[in-house]
Amino acid sequence: MTGEGSADPTALVVRFNDCINGRDIEGLARLMSDDHTFIDSEGGVVSGKQECLDAWRGFFESFPDYRNVFDSLTAREDVVTVVGHSVCSEPSLAGPALWTARIRNGEVAEWRVHEDTPQVREQLAVQDAE
Template sequence: MKRIIVEQFVEAINQQNLSKIIDMMTDDFQFIDTYGECEDKEAMKTGWQGYFDWFPDYLIVIEDYIDNEEFAMIIGKASGSYLGQAEKHWAFPAAWKVVVDGQQIKSWQVFCDSKKQLDSMK
């Protein structure tokens, strides 16, 4: 069941379905970026939209999935293009640590080298 919830959240992200993403976040949701910075659900309501504005073709591809009683790990790739510009496309390996609470996501933590992504914004 945990895997289905995680896959549904990834699907919502890939579809940029903001209302589904928000519905799937617990009230005490935490987004943790690659630098360890945390944002809560309220901040991420606008944070997701801002990210999709920057990278309108953002895509997560799941290659491996593992879980235990406490959390799940997704290993795969992330890709996108800054402002949708083909010459500013990036893709790199990434991993996500996900805590599921019932039918919702409680924590979404990203692990990646974001240099290509940040460089594309110049």
């Protein structure tokens, strides 16, 4: 079902993360839905494309060395689940992480960061590490 007008969800998530790692605000804007929502690992929510772009700008200024490393991606219907880790000189932002991206009409409608815990892995149906 991948045609010219549709994007492979996992490829879309990889491109979205490439924009995060490259601090590419314009690239993020092209991949986000207008009603994009960001949810951090503590449940904090930023809603709306412009609000999320503003939040990313501030984040990139504060943590210029932050990047995500993906180990595996699994697509189930409209959600891509990612296992990996973040790298950053700020210790609270470095370490194992899980992400989910909700895809709608070839855009990222929601980007969510999850703590990598056994409970969250079970909720997301992610295999344990090892």
